[in-house]
Amino acid sequence: MTESLETTTDTTDSGPGGYAAARLRLLQEGSRPGPPRRSALAELTDQWLAALLTGGAQTAGIGRGVALVAVGGYGRGELSPRSDLDVLLLHDGSADRSALAALADHVWYPVWDMGLALDHSVRTPDEARATAAEELKVQLGLLDARHIAGDQALTADLRTTVLADWRAQAPRRLPELHALCQERAERHGELQFLLEPDLKEARGGLRDATALRAIAASWLADAPREGLDDARRRLLDARDALHLSTGRAADRLALQEQDQVADALGLLDADALLRQIYESARIISYASDVTWREVERVLRARSAARPRLRGLLGGLGGRSGGRAGAGGGADTGERSPLAEGVVEQDGEVVLARTARPDRDPVLTLRAAAAAAQAGLPLSPHAVRRLSTAARPLPVPWPPEAREQLITLLGAGESTVGVWEALEAEGLITRLLPDWERVRCRPQRNAVHRWTVDRHLVETAVRASAFSRRVGRPDLLLVAALLHDIGKGWPGDHSVAGETIARDVAARIGFDRADVAVLAALVRHHLLLVETATRRDLDDPATVRSVAEAVGGATTLELLHALTEADALATGPAAWSAWRGSLVADLVKRVSAVLAGEPADDWSTPQQTTAEQERLAIEAWRTGGPVLALHARSEAMAPAEAGLLTGGLPADGLLTAAAEGPPEEGTTGPEPIGVELLIAVPDQPGVLPTAAGVLALHRLTVRAADLRALELPSALDAAGAAAGVLLLSWRVAAEYGSLPQAARLRNDLVRALDGSLDIVARLAEREAAYRKYPRRRGVHAPPPRVTVAPGSSQLATVIEVRAQDAPGLLHRIGRALEHTGVAVRSAHASTLGANAVDAFYVTDSSGAPLKPMHAAEVAQKVERALTSPSDA
Template sequence: MHRTYDSAQNHRTTDGDPDVTPTDTDTPPAGGPAGPFDFAAARSRLLARPGPGGAERRAALAALADDWLIGLYEASGAPSGTALVAVGGYGRGELSPRSDLDVLLLHQGSLDPALPERIWYPVWDGGAALDHSVRTLTEARTVAAEDLKAQLGLLDARHLAGDPELTAGLRAAVLADWRATAPKRLPELRRLCRERADRHGEVSFLLEPDLKEARGGLRDVTALGAIAASWLADAPRDGLEAAAARLADIRDALHLTTGRATERLGLHDQDQVAERLGVLDADTLLRQVYEAARTVAYAGDVTWRAVERVLAARGGRGRRAVRLAFPFTGAGRGTGAVARGAVERRPLAEGVVEQDGEVVLAQSARPAQDPVLPLRAAAAAAQAGLPVGYATVRRLAAECRPLPVPWPDEAREQLTTLLGAGESCLPVWEAMEAEGLIGRLLPDWERVRCRPQRNAVHRWTVDRHLVETAVRAAAMTRRVARPDLLLVAALLHDLGKGWPGDHSEAGEVIVRDVAARMGFDKADIETLALLVRHHLTLIDTATRRDPDDPATIDLMTKAVGTLSHLELLHALTEADAVATGPAAWSSWRASLVDRLVDRVAAQLAGDAPAPGPDSGAEPTVEQERLAVEAARTGEPALALLAQPHPEAFAAEPMGAELTLAIPDRPALLSTAAGVLALHRLTVRSAALRMLDPVGVGQVLLIRWKVAAAYGELPETDRLRADLRRALDGSLDVARKLAERDAAAPRRRGIKTPPPVVTVAPGGSSSATVLEVRAHDAPGLLHRIGRALDTAGVVVRTAHVSTLGADAVDAFYLTCSDGRPLTPERAREVAAQVQEALGA
């Protein structure tokens, strides 16, 4: 049935299925009921009839109430100059089985005090819940100005009976007031929405969600309608109407199941609600609730950001405000606004820029030719603490091709960079998931997406728990030598919950396949599989076995195998438990786990072989040639070998292998790293060693893997010339880098774990090994090198790795006489480097 309302004539027309049309016995006479009308019984008969439910049934309920209230109004002897008006959800013609009837008796001048009672009392006698008010137009506007909730209800005012011009005047005045005061009222509405979310949580993650008041519920749908009515912004509409209808249908079934006007979908009601809706089971019902709520919540996030931009743009920039009021139409594209400088755009990564507080694509970006672009944009956004623009995410989803299998190296790096951003990863992840990008990257994700966890210990659905675990793990990356493996294991550790059987065993099988598709090598795949298989072993053993029993230590030693695995498993265990909820982790549990880890580490260290030589792989013929050239000429010799991308990856940042040979002299490492930073080359890895190729003096050989942050690689001759100038002192690298940083616009970023600088015990028999774990940043290696130069130590060899957003570096240091540093001296150098990185 489709029922329309003509507010001017107040008559109804009905098309379609007559089964949900009130029968003559359910409809009060137009001139007033002959006796008390049993609305509750008529409503029950309507609800019991076979036929359509959902929106059609809600409209039929509203029509039944309309007929009754119109009859009561006409029988009351209401004079001219009055009108009966439906407001709120009833005004929208949407009545759930136990919804209140929200009505306003609007009048001009004085009014007989007994008139309202002649309408209200029969309603109460008829068994309906009534929310009523009696006001003049002026009074209604005054109350709306003082009470935001009242104003929102009046936005949906619909004429029922009486003077239609009076209702039309109310609607026009309320809408005009709302649009005029929207810059003041919308922030208040935003505050109310946040307070509701704080009180009631998020529909998408609760085992017993409040379908109306929690974030992503029906109240947020109403708020989005109010924003649209303000004309300042509108919500993305794809899927929103269907999501709102699904939540309303589930609320209807809940009302019918409980017989009460409840909004909370309790555990004890879910099976019956699922059965009434024809849904397979309660878990399937909850997944439908979660999916609908996420659609509503994401639409709200996008819309509120648009509102904030519009309000920020007001005050002398009206044209920009008008353009921003329609953020989903692609306004500005192709208009030349960017070229004329009307919009400020700051580069963040190749093909990615910041604009108006969001991450968008650069004009040169070619999504169809760059399948890594979604991950690169997401990682740049998360690291900058910014959201990805709605139109940008949709364009990436529409135009980007799937990643090849196995993934290219950059894709893995960008994924770990995204996860390593911590809390700011969450809104970016939600945006990508809303447009289907996560499912495209990780097909196994669909089995855990929106999957409820019927365990009071768990706060989140399975998929959100995985992302939350990665967020917690991001704060622990300084504790492990392979932060990339920790973050990926955190993201994947519960994927087995989408399959039958023990989820740890199923997850081990799944992660081997996923990690292989991601392009991890065999050793890393085995490590990830071990972490997933044993992600519960450590805490289970610590809480159920005696950590002083040698059998317990042997059990764990055999399970983890190496110290590296143990430190990864320790961090993953803590991140998993903290992300689960407060009941899963406590100081007592942490102490038990720490105690067990200490005992297992001691046994593994006792069984570990002595450290091997630190010289690294033997130099290649080309590297020896460069070293000989540098030794004979006394000048830097270098080879920059670009790594051409396949055609499908033409838009990726250009990568290269750089081999650099320089005759030994002070400050070589910091100078060379500084020159690379000046040329905007990002160091992905580096290995440094000393050679004496012709017996005339030592040459520093550095093998770099670098990538151009933007655009193309620098010319080899220019890079060599700048190295010469830096070495002879005519180019002050530190000053140039400082000037560039000062000139660059300051961007907000994320809070990252502080750098950790430690001396590795027993790392080498002939040198002191200094380990540095820090958040990667332009010029990081240059700053470390300067600190070591200032400390007056010799860097004999170095191994530098960039893993996602984290740098994990090891420097083999000696005194000027070639001996290892004393323990006290090593601690002093570590403190100097720590201070330099903390500046």
């Protein structure tokens, strides 16, 4: 029935002031957040716009043939406090264009005056259909078209035709929509793993939930419904709270806003908020995967049905025994056995007709292992049936169950999808109850790419590639799955994880010896990388302490593989060929100790490479610094490589040598520009001076190592100085190109002889930086400086953990110098935005510091870093 504009009832003041006041009252109400508030806000806005349309129609002299239609999120009645208003002014073409323009202005301008974002258009039904046929986003918005005011029949006809067009065009448009979703996922990432997620655009966000509605409207496929509406509601609630907290139309949940949003939603803290968002995103992502797979299957079946139907009509015959596919396509339904009670059908793993989950407690793991090994997805129907009917496994597990778990974990990349399918129906926590504490748990560390649970699965995936280099791959895979299981508990996660690992290992049926090895792997999974990058490997106490902790060659072999798998699964910043070489060197030394060989001692001359010896000799001969530069990544631009070689002095001491391609199993070219070696005659202040020069040239220090080199005996006899200090740096340009090598050396010479005031130059640069406004960011925790007890018998180890910043190593070096201690060696590394440095220091006599003195040095360095002006 056609509704006259003159009969539309105005239930609110059509002026911006009346609507604004009513809107403000609604948003300030705390009694009905969530869906009730969104619906009330949409209804209030409907009334206001309806009144505007009525008044404008009377002014323009238009009686019938126009309608105001809400589309998109507004059409769904999902108005967040700062949402755009997506509105279509629909007309039948009978009104005068000037009158229609006046009507549109009468509706649009009050919205703009309110400061609300408006996405508007004026079209006839035919124009709307034509635009939708050309632009997928327009068509998606029209699928949610909802009548606001005016000619209701006009809106109803548009909805009917748009839905009919969508269903008719679905075989062509759904692949286009899928490509759009994939492109958006690549651009914005996965919502369930991001520390600052975009609630709308990221994969698993509100856009994907809308895409699932569009697929359902096509009648080709439908998403799994369980939990989907709740997941979508939670994301909308979080967006509402974000809008109210920030006063902006924001979809990205920044770190500094998460506590406010959590409080507005009545959640404990920001971690609880993120976990809830991740759980919601995981439900939407899994539903999307399942639904898009079904769409592809249906479209494939339809395509195959056409030639089959032509063959049947032509009397060529066809295979019998097929079943009807969804959407009308025929499907042969052939089944190929994969394991006992498990078959493959239509590209998915399903349960055999004779399978009895209620009598076969291992069936869940057997089906999962078969799916992962075959590289096929588990059918949602199969997973659901297993969830409702499968018997629990006895404790301890039977050997077959343990073997199937290990087979699942060793399948590589295909393990992830199968694991997620089991997670979606709660089967993982049923198998491993301790998993619940790490499920969807965020990791507030920029180095980590994944949530805790996904990181554990990714580590197992990485470990599967190392199964041929260890004698017990089963223990490696299970340790990979459990190494961070303690992060769901308070305290040191390695200590808590050791206890949990013992319980889980016994539960799944390992014997006492294997349980002990798994517990040791979990307890010490960070031991090798932390020791290799933060301790002096030439100190025999370092190697002996690792050997005592590991206990045996088998555990060491497994720990080496686990360390690399863990780092590779963490993210690009956690592993490199350089870190790998340090860990391998440590493992070699520990292996020798476990085999009964004595540990190297600082009192014996350290082995040096030919290049290091050459640098040391030249530093002794010239009495000044000698530098060597090595390109560490083939990704370096030719122009940068040219700068390294362009300013070389005639003696050729500055070199630039490109390395070959990365080793197999590494993450590819490292994000580090060059390795810089500096040899300097031993003298006070070398470390802070060299670090200051690098900072002055805008070089970011990714890793650093300082140690003293013994000169060849022939030079000692000739009256050489006491020794030469060798500094190894891994550096990259903060921005722009790398500095010229000659300028770097000249500034280092000037800084060492006192003619270049590094402190003043760095202060000038910092003052210049303060002139520019900086974006609001996360407030970094304060630096922490501690004494590492028992780390060395020949020196005291001072550990510094701080936010990485230009000139940080220079400030640390100066602070140590002011305390009067001697830095015997230094080992610095940068993980994401965090600097973790260790300094081996002695007193003036070369002995370790007394406990009170060491604590005092740590306090002074910490104070200097907290207040850099005191350094």
